[in-house]
Amino acid sequence: MDIVKPLVVSEKLSILRSLYKRSVLTQQDQLYYYQNLEKGFEGERRFDQLIRKLPMDGLLLSDLNYETNHSNVQIDKILITQDTIDLFEIKNLEGDYYYEEERWLSSTKTEITNPLHQLRRGESLFKRIIPHIDTSFRFNAHLIFVNPEFHLYHSPHEPQIIYPTQLNRYLNTLQMRHSKINNKQRKLANRLRSLCIKAPLKNVPEYSYEKLKKGIICPVCDSFLHSLVGRKLECSHCEHKEDVTSAVMRNVEEFKLLFPNLKITTGVIHEWCNIDASRKTILRILSKHYNRVGNSNGTYYVHH
Ligand SMILES: [Zn+2]
Structure with a gap:
């Protein structure tokens, strides 16, 4: 087959x-x-x-x-x-x-x-x-x-x-x-x-950024990843470890799926990830993996 x-x-x-x-x-x-x-x-x-x-x-x-x-x-x-x-x-x-x-x-x-x-x-x-x-x-x-x-x-x-x-x-x-x-x-x-078209997105309940629980979800057990040890994020529930860059990227992709119309900025992603990492770490990851658009206050990121 x-x-x-x-x-x-x-x-x-x-x-x-x-x-x-x-x-x-x-x-x-x-x-x-x-x-x-x-x-x-x-x-x-x-x-x-x-x-x-x-x-x-x-x-x-x-x-x-x-x-x-x-x-x-x-x-x-x-x-x-x-x-x-x-x-x-x-x-x-x-x-x-x-x-x-x-x-x-x-x-x-x-x-x-x-x-x-x-x-x-x-x-x-x-x-x-x-x-x-x-x-x-x-x-x-x-x-x-x-x-x-x-x-x-x-x-x-x-x-x-x-x-x-x-x-x-x-x-x-x-x-x-x-x-x-x-x-x-x-x-x-x-x-x-x-000939296939994209499946129409219907019957999805309404949701807003404000009401969603922030954080990075563990890919193994669905808890939230918490402690940052060096460059690794560790799940407090199942002890799964993930490189902070890949975890943040995963979370950015989830953000894009949920909010295709919102801009990806350092501030928003910092809040969305809700981990013990500095804004600088988030900035480093975003600027390495996404294209920067605009400057100073209006900066946001799009796919390469
Ligand atoms: Zn876990």
């Missing part, structure tokens, strides 16, 4: 992770939304691990966002084999669910977004893109439930759905498929990748 477009943490999930660690997701619905995103990502990762192991000739693409007729569509995964395109919508639901009159209900009888409708919407929008690229491929779309703890009562008899207990068998049929990859398939994969 050839990974043409790998699975990466989306911008939205990166922002929410940061907001969560910096204690601003306080409302229950925001927390719930964030945890669902994490869970969704975990599900995609799980499916990735299974499918990339298959000894077969295929091209795999993850997280594809398209715009067609003013509608956005996000597709979790596309597999290209010799003469087939497979579209996958991955779900990591866990626990008991109920299917009643085309409605999907959780164990507390709360209705959830119908995943089959979601799949079909993605499928139909995607089918508008394909004719412009190549019409000689067969096309399948599947809704994959990856969590072995998922159960759907009164589940519909629907060949597009792969339940956890069917997943291994389904993957087996995939790998039995006769497939040889050459330029034709690669061209299609590259075209599908090049």
Whole structure:
């Protein structure tokens, strides 16, 4: 299996992770939304691990966002084999669910977004893109439930759905498929990748610089890095050590992700890092790794 477009943490999930660690997701619905995103990502990762192991000739693409007729569509995964395109919508639901009159209900009888409708919407929008690229491929779309703890009562008899207990068998049929990859398939994969747009950033809770907890987050345990020993920052919780330059740079990147419109100045970054380092240390790091714009009071930094 050839990974043409790998699975990466989306911008939205990166922002929410940061907001969560910096204690601003306080409302229950925001927390719930964030945890669902994490869970969704975990599900995609799980499916990735299974499918990339298959000894077969295929091209795999993850997280594809398209715009067609003013509608956005996000597709979790596309597999290209010799003469087939497979579209996958991955779900990591866990626990008991109920299917009643085309409605999907959780164990507390709360209705959830119908995943089959979601799949079909993605499928139909995607089918508008394909004719412009190549019409000689067969096309399948599947809704994959990856969590072995998922159960759907009164589940519909629907060949597009792969339940956890069917997943291994389904993957087996995939790998039995006769497939040889050459330029034709690669061209299609590259075209599908090049047509992708940046995922629209919606449903991110409002936040402000003032309300975020300042500091540098430990990459190992998510506590805040505190004590500066020589040129190393040490985590007081797990004792992980990191060079102060790389830690500050990491924090500047996080700042840029959260506040793309704010200027990077020594004063702001000094406060944002909240470590026991002088402004001079911060200044040294910024001027070494970023370009200086303006002078005296108005100085700020941009990427090289
Ligand atoms: Zn730590």
